[in-house]
Amino acid sequence: MLLYIHIPFCDSKCFYCSFNSYVDKFHLKKSYMDALYLQLFYELKRFDVKEKEIETVFIGGGTPSTVSAALYKKIFELINPYIADDAEITTEANPNSATRTWIEEMKELGINRISFGVQSFDDKKLKFLNRAHNRDDALRAVKDAADAGIQNISIDLIYATVLDTKELLQEDFRQAFELPINHLSAYALTIEEGTPFEKKPDAALEKLSLTNFVFETIKEKGFTQYEISNFGRYQSRHNLGYWQYKDYIGAGSGAVGCKNGVRYYPSSDLEAYIRDPLHAREEKLTAQEQKEEKLFLGLRSIVGVDEKILSEKELKRAQLLADEKKLVKNGNTFYNLDYLLSDEISLFIIN
Numbered sequence: 622m623l624l625y626i627h628i629p630f631c632d633s634k635c636f637y638c639s640f641n642s643y644v645d646k647f648h649l650k651k652s653y654m655d656a657l658y659l660q661l662f663y664e665l666k667r668f669d670v671k672e673k674e675i676e677t678v679f680i681g682g683g684t685p686s687t688v689s690a691a692l693y694k695k696i697f698e699l700i701n702p703y704i705a706d707d708a709e710i711t712t713e714a715n716p717n718s719a720t721r722t723w724i725e726e727m728k729e730l731g732i733n734r735i736s737f738g739v740q741s742f743d744d745k746k747l748k749f750l751n752r753a754h755n756r757d758d759a760l761r762a763v764k765d766a767a768d769a770g771i772q773n774i775s776i777d778l779i780y781a782t783v784l785d786t787k788e789l790l791q792e793d794f795r796q797a798f799e800l801p802i803n804h805l806s807a808y809a810l811t812i813e814e815g816t817p818f819e820k821k822p823d824a825a826l827e828k829l830s831l832t833n834f835v836f837e838t839i840k841e842k843g844f845t846q847y848e849i850s851n852f853g854r855y856q857s858r859h860n861l862g863y864w865q866y867k868d869y870i871g872a873g874s875g876a877v878g879c880k881n882g883v884r885y886y887p888s889s890d891l892e893a894y895i896r897d898p899l900h901a902r903e904e905k906l907t908a909q910e911q912k913e914e915k916l917f918l919g920l921r922s923i924v925g926v927d928e929k930i931l932s933e934k935e936l937k938r939a940q941l942l943a944d945e946k947k948l949v950k951n952g953n954t955f956y957n958l959d960y961l962l963s964d965e966i967s968l969f970i971i972n
């Protein structure tokens with residue numbers, strides 16, 4: 622069982638971001654965290670969670686470091702009995718708000734992994750994206766996390782913005798690998814509906830022009846790719862859990878939970894969520910939808926696809942791809958050799 626907790630507050634709205642987050646509702650933080658507590662209390666029952674059954678916790682957003690550690694205390698007191706002794710407990714954080722004190726206090730609560738939204742070490746690019754931090758903030762925050770004894774540190778970097786050149790990216794990766802990180806996520810900028818960049822579509826470059834370069838540069842530094850955007854000497858157990866299609870609780874406004882093929886969507890409207898945190902829209906996935914999701918997720922990552930989920934026709938097509946060396950079969954599982962082709966391969970198999 623995985624647990625995701627969503628924190629929908631941010632210091633600034635990045636021009637490319639379509640996530641559920643608010644920059645002008647900080648006065649609701651306390652009531653939001655109270656609502657979150659109520660929802661979690663209910664979800665532990667709805668998901669029938671047993672003691673020490675939660676393998677991973679991921680606090681994401683939004684920006685979890687906009688909320689003081691003190692406001693997380695009650696939440697951890699509630700979930701602690703359900704968290705496995707060796708659980709991976711991650712929080713996302715942004716460099717401007719993840720102070721040394723905040724990091725230390727979150728570690729006290731049990732955090733053993735931090736994923737920093739760094740995006741770049743180039744101040745001009747950070748401004749262009751409307752990030753709330755600069756290069757020095759990022760260097761300081763990652764070092765503080767390491768000094769505070771956080772075991773696993775990851776950073777996110779973004780590429781394929783119109784400012785990116787191979788030289789700029791090389792400098793971003795050089796700087797990244799000088800830091801005490803063991804995981805890196807690299808995302809190509811995509812233009813999403815309803816974001817300021819929607820009116821500026823030339824903010825993004827055609828991503829394939831840089832993707833191979835980015836993949837090769839990261840791998841040369843010794844990080845293994847274990848999903849289309851994720852690399853590391855450490856592999857996030859929470860990420861792997863999603864791709865293995867494990868059940869997950871989703872707590873918070875705009876979060877999603879899933880149990881036995883039923884998805885739960887708490888309200889993404891912050892005020893409505895605070896009023897009624899137990900209300901969630903339900904969506905029952907068909908067997909076909911679940912199979913397709915397993916296929917797409919498995920082929921985008923090292924998880925692979927178990928032949929048992931495929932129909933006779935699909936199995937034949939997967940076997941054909943294995944014969945053509947586009948997939949590798951090991952035991953009962955098909956593995957993808959080129960994540961950039963994963964969607965095409967999945968579509969070919971399900972036809």
Ligand code: SF4
Pocket residue numbers: 630631632633634635638639640642682683684715738
């Ligand atoms: S910090 Fe993250 S969640 Fe917040 S606006 Fe920027 S990209 Fe979106």
